[in-house]
Amino acid sequence: DIQMTQSSSYLSVSLGGRVTITCKASDHINNWLAWYQQKPGNAPRLLISGATSLETGVPSRFSGSGSGKDYTLSITSLQTEDVATYYCQQYWSTPYTFGGGTKLEIK
């Protein structure tokens, strides 16, 4: 099974600031990576698929990058509504696996 590691379980960033969330796969996943945002009490929301493709309706301050085993979700100009937990998921091979999540808060 491919393990997904999000190195930071918690991040605190100032309003208007930039945040980078990292995700490392235990094997190459060929950009078959998705990022999700989950707010308390809600189902996750797909933000990015294919490592870099922004889903319709997702603000352009979100972006994804990476290749091979290492991937990044970046948020520029952090807004209060971005407070959430962010998960990566590989869908290169089954079982598809999620990272442990990164909880983002406003400093």
Added chain:
Amino acid sequence: EVKLVESGGGLVQPGGSLRLSCATSGFTFTDYYMSWVRQPPGKALEWLGFIRNKANGYTTEYSASVKGRFTISRDNSQSILYLQMNTLRAEDSATYYCARELTGIDYWGQGTTLTVSS
């Protein structure tokens, strides 16, 4: 509008069984892989498995944690996804989400909660 609505959660004793349902609408059900994902309280998401679409013969894949105990099936005539859960354990307590797979999971249900306790 795509909708996924789970039902069937509740309180079950250890060793018991339960079947979750997910009623779907707003898309051609047979075109899509459909998944189940769970989330224990305060913990991370866990992918449980999927059932492939018509073009791929409706075959299934599971995570190791549920393989042999859980079964995913679908009623394509009614666009309903199922999760049959047997030999339930306390660690199966979670919110269970029905999900549509595309490139990643593009639609999620609101979740249904299972508690396994005596």
